[in-house]
Structures are given as structure tokens and as C-alpha cells.
Amino acid sequence: MNLFDLSLQLNGFPIKKARAVLKAVQQQNDNEFKAYIEQEKRNIVSYHLKHNPFYKNLSKTATIEDWNSIPVMTKSDLQQPLEQRLSNGFSKSNVYINKTSGSSGDPFVFAKDKFSHALTWAVIQNRFGWFGLDFNKSKQARFYGIPLDKKGYYKERFKDWLGHRYRFSVFDLSDGAFENCLKKFKTSSFDYINGYTSSIVQFAKFLERKQLVLNTVCPSLKACIVTSEMLFEDDKTLIETQFGVPVINEYGASELDLIAFENKNNQWQVNSETLFVEILDEENNILPNGNEGRIVITSLYNKAHPFIRYDIGDIGILSKESTAKTPILKQLIGRTNDIAILPSGKKAAGLTFYYITKSIIEDDGNVKEFIIEQLQPDTFKVIYVSKTILSAKKEAIIKVEMETYLEKGLHIIFERQDVLNRTKSGKLKQFSSFVKHNT
The missing domain is CATH 3.30.300.30 (ANL, C-terminal domain)
Known part of the structure; x- marks a missing residue:
């Protein structure tokens, strides 16, 4: 039974429909894709100007035909009660609700309509599929945090069970804790590792000290996907050496989607199917590919809550080789609030x-x-x-x-x-x- 898909369906997230839409988008040729992006940009702006009082007030000078007239949203714009930001017809009872991590210093609660959230999972499943990984079948070793309150703890453990995951705590990175991790790898057929970069690096260093390569004790291991924190090139080399599998770099934001995922050519391929990514200067001018600037993202499908020209707070560069259908994130430099003067x-x-x-x-x-x-x-x-x-x-x-x-x-x-x-x-x-x- 496909428990992961079933759990999404039972919670009202139409994953089958989302996968069908994603497949149709991906099958378009380059010219069709350019037209698709322009149409979806107009559609989402038009929708929120018509159905979202919060966005209409924020975008008083916006015109659909002039993209530069669309204001850039910041996290501080969104720090008001969620009910005031939802589109007409949406409420807390019929949307997906979560909150940002607060790593930027500007945490807030956000919402996605259920189809938009299903599309998020469709994109994630598609990218993992590039490496032969299946959310319904492949077993994941998960290096993530977990709520320490009883209700939150068991809720996450149940979700892990549905998602074929086993979670290792990232709050204890001692050699004793890693010895227990190693025992679990020896007795489990994990297909891949997924989790926070820094914790996975520490596990790799532990294996280096023990002069062990992980896939010699866990031969089923195929890949390691790191997320949420910066991956340095020497750390990537260390992980690949000590795990014996390729390392795949992921970049995402909970309020948006999977933003970029490393493809088999070792390129950070941007999610162009459900997002529109721009690089802007400090005056909100669009920069040519190859230039460093602020990463600004439009969520093309979220009708419950506007994320249109949303400044995520990161600085990066799109490759000059990028196309509308296959943008490549050449470099992710850091967060705008990580600047030292x-x-x-x-x-x-x-x-x-x-x-x-x-x-x-x-x-x-x-x-x-x-x-x-x-x-x-x-x-x-x-x-x-x-x-x-x-x-x-x-x-x-x-x-x-x-x-x-x-x-x-x-x-x-x-x-x-x-x-x-x-x-x-x-x-x-x-x-x-x-x-x-x-x-």
C-alpha cells in the first residue's frame, strides 16, 4: 500500500491530480513553457488582486500587464494575523497551515491551499525520483529535529512511519549517540539519508574517526540528501567518502516549495514548474543571469495566501546557462541578514x-x-x-x-x-x- 500518498489524500491533499498537472507542465516544449510561466504569473496576480483584500491593499499601484509594477513582498509585510492575509473563501479549517523556522529573524505563520500543498509534494517526489527514490517505498534515515513535547513527538513519529522514515535526533551529536546510529544502520535497509547538513557532517566525521564507510555496513544505501544549512565543498567530499554514496544538495522554504535540487549533472536545478525565481538588486531591478542579488520568488499556485515577488531573504546567482524551463542556481551565497558590516x-x-x-x-x-x-x-x-x-x-x-x-x-x-x-x-x-x- 502507498501509505504516504494515502495519508496525503486522506488529509485532503490531491496528490494524484497534482502529479498529473506537474507531468503536463514538464512535457511542454521551451516556447510553450515560456508562455505557461507568463500566463501563470498573470493568473496568480489577478487572482489575489481580486480575491485577497490584504494583497490588494499591498499592491495599490500594481497592473497585471507590467510585472515591474508588482511590489516586492518582505517577511515583515506578513507579520500580522493569518486571518487578515487569507484570500476570500479560505479559512484556517480548509488550508494547510505551518510556520517558518524563524532563522531569518522574521518568523510568521503561513497558509497554502490544499492543491498547492499537494503540488509541493509532487515536485519533491519528482526530484527524489531522479535518483531512484520513492516516498512510498524507499526507507529514509532522517537527521532532523523533533518536538520534545509528548503530543508533538508522537505525531512526528507517526508521520515518519507513514513516510517510511526512521528519525535520528540531531540534539545529541556525541560519539555515544552516533554509536547507536551506526547500530541502526547495521540492522536496517535504509535507501537514503535526508537531513540537516551540520548533523550529517558530524556523523561523517565520526565514521572517519572509526575508519568506516557507511555503505559497507548498510549496502542498501543509495544517496544522501542534505538540506536547510550551507553545504561546503570539503564537507560534501567528506560525506561522499565516508558514506560511499553521492550527496545531493536541496534548497527549499516551507512557506514556498522546493526551490532547487541538485540534478545528476551536479547542477542546482531551480523549480520552474510551480515557482518563478528572480534575482533583484537593492532597488528591485531585475538583474541579468550571472549577477549576484536578492532571491525573489513567486508561488504560481498558492491561492489561499499570496507569495508574489516574495523576498525570501537569501542572496544568490542564477547561471548564465539558465533557460525559462531549466533555471540553474549557480550559487547560494547566504541570507541578507547574515551580512557583516x-x-x-x-x-x-x-x-x-x-x-x-x-x-x-x-x-x-x-x-x-x-x-x-x-x-x-x-x-x-x-x-x-x-x-x-x-x-x-x-x-x-x-x-x-x-x-x-x-x-x-x-x-x-x-x-x-x-x-x-x-x-x-x-x-x-x-x-x-x-x-x-x-x-
């Missing part, structure tokens, strides 16, 4: 610090993981978990490298901890700035 006024993506420090701090295997915080414009704290404290020589090298790549006069503080703080969902935020500034 230095004393000189120079801006640097927060992950710049992480990149610089990572190659030095982890070279001898002492440091398990670390995060960086900006406390003042010129002051940064490196918080790390390690076997032994960093030597004065190592600290000095890191300081020199940071000043070489960024600017002179920075103060770098080092703090060793037993465990790093994660969000309630179990995600690890690699860079945080506590300096208030306008970006």
Missing part, C-alpha cells in the same frame, strides 16, 4: 568568516564544529567544540587570515564549549550578527 563600512557575507576559518580550524581534526558571532562591528567570537583548547599559535593564524581577507583591526575572541546551541528545530546557524544596521 565592518568598521570601514565594508560589507562581507557572514559565511566569508566561516570559509576563512574553516580551512584552518579543522585541519587537524581537533575541532568538531564551530560557529561565528559578530558582537560589535570590529569584534567577532568563534565558538567551538573540540577535544583540546585551541593553541595560541592557531588563534594567531586565524586572526591574521581574517584580517588579510577582510580588514585590519578586527578583534577575534575564541570560546570553547561542550556543545553548540541549535535552534528548536535542531538547525545550526553558522553565522549570526548581533549588530543592528540597515542592509
Whole structure:
């Protein structure tokens, strides 16, 4: 029995219809697809201008024929009661409701109509299918957070059962916990791993210390899909080496859809079937492919709640080789709120610090993981978990490298901890700035 599909159908999400619509869209040729995108953009804007008072008020100067007249929505626009943002005919009782993680600093509750949510799952199933993975049959080893309250805990465990998943906690990344994970892999026929990047990297490091390759103890393993956190190239190499399977990079947002998924050519293929993705500059001008800018996304099917020219808060680049049907995300640089402004006024993506420090701090295997915080414009704290404290020589090298790549006069503080703080969902935020500034 296809329990996963059945659970969607029983909850009112028409997955069969969604798959049929997705298939029809994918079968269009390039010219038909361009026309499809333009038509769906007009349709969704027209729908919300007619049926959604919140959006009509937000878009007073919008005209359907001029895409540039459509305002860019931000997360702060949506921080008001959900009932005030729903389209006519929709209520909390007939939509899918969830909330964003809050990793951007602007959490909010959102809604999708049930067909739109079914389309989300149809796209996810389609992408996983590229690698021979089937939600109704393939067994997943899941490295995710889980609610700690009794009701939430058992609800997620039941959903895991329906989805052929076994969940490993990301709140305990000790060697003892990983020994138990390894025992489960030895006795289970997992087809793939899916979960937060940082937790999976730590499991790979554990296997490296034990000089074990995972698919030698779990031969059924075919792939590893990482999500929600930045994947660095050396970490990808480590995972592929210690798991013995390819690593697939996923990029999504709960309020929207699967945004991009790594294809078999190692390209981050953007979801063009249900989303329209643009790269904009700071003045909301559309940038040509190949240029770095803000990622702005339109959900083409969500009639319950508008996400039209929605600034997701990320910075990225679309490849020059992108087409309307097959856009390629060349690079995901980071979040707009992960920008560090230095004393000189120079801006640097927060992950710049992480990149610089990572190659030095982890070279001898002492440091398990670390995060960086900006406390003042010129002051940064490196918080790390390690076997032994960093030597004065190592600290000095890191300081020199940071000043070489960024600017002179920075103060770098080092703090060793037993465990790093994660969000309630179990995600690890690699860079945080506590300096208030306008970006």
C-alpha cells in the first residue's frame, strides 16, 4: 500500500491530480513553457488582486500587464494575523497551515491551499525520483529535529512511519549517540539519508574517526540528501567518502516549495514548474543571469495566501546557462541578514568568516564544529567544540587570515564549549550578527 500518498489524500491533499498537472507542465516544449510561466504569473496576480483584500491593499499601484509594477513582498509585510492575509473563501479549517523556522529573524505563520500543498509534494517526489527514490517505498534515515513535547513527538513519529522514515535526533551529536546510529544502520535497509547538513557532517566525521564507510555496513544505501544549512565543498567530499554514496544538495522554504535540487549533472536545478525565481538588486531591478542579488520568488499556485515577488531573504546567482524551463542556481551565497558590516563600512557575507576559518580550524581534526558571532562591528567570537583548547599559535593564524581577507583591526575572541546551541528545530546557524544596521 502507498501509505504516504494515502495519508496525503486522506488529509485532503490531491496528490494524484497534482502529479498529473506537474507531468503536463514538464512535457511542454521551451516556447510553450515560456508562455505557461507568463500566463501563470498573470493568473496568480489577478487572482489575489481580486480575491485577497490584504494583497490588494499591498499592491495599490500594481497592473497585471507590467510585472515591474508588482511590489516586492518582505517577511515583515506578513507579520500580522493569518486571518487578515487569507484570500476570500479560505479559512484556517480548509488550508494547510505551518510556520517558518524563524532563522531569518522574521518568523510568521503561513497558509497554502490544499492543491498547492499537494503540488509541493509532487515536485519533491519528482526530484527524489531522479535518483531512484520513492516516498512510498524507499526507507529514509532522517537527521532532523523533533518536538520534545509528548503530543508533538508522537505525531512526528507517526508521520515518519507513514513516510517510511526512521528519525535520528540531531540534539545529541556525541560519539555515544552516533554509536547507536551506526547500530541502526547495521540492522536496517535504509535507501537514503535526508537531513540537516551540520548533523550529517558530524556523523561523517565520526565514521572517519572509526575508519568506516557507511555503505559497507548498510549496502542498501543509495544517496544522501542534505538540506536547510550551507553545504561546503570539503564537507560534501567528506560525506561522499565516508558514506560511499553521492550527496545531493536541496534548497527549499516551507512557506514556498522546493526551490532547487541538485540534478545528476551536479547542477542546482531551480523549480520552474510551480515557482518563478528572480534575482533583484537593492532597488528591485531585475538583474541579468550571472549577477549576484536578492532571491525573489513567486508561488504560481498558492491561492489561499499570496507569495508574489516574495523576498525570501537569501542572496544568490542564477547561471548564465539558465533557460525559462531549466533555471540553474549557480550559487547560494547566504541570507541578507547574515551580512557583516565592518568598521570601514565594508560589507562581507557572514559565511566569508566561516570559509576563512574553516580551512584552518579543522585541519587537524581537533575541532568538531564551530560557529561565528559578530558582537560589535570590529569584534567577532568563534565558538567551538573540540577535544583540546585551541593553541595560541592557531588563534594567531586565524586572526591574521581574517584580517588579510577582510580588514585590519578586527578583534577575534575564541570560546570553547561542550556543545553548540541549535535552534528548536535542531538547525545550526553558522553565522549570526548581533549588530543592528540597515542592509
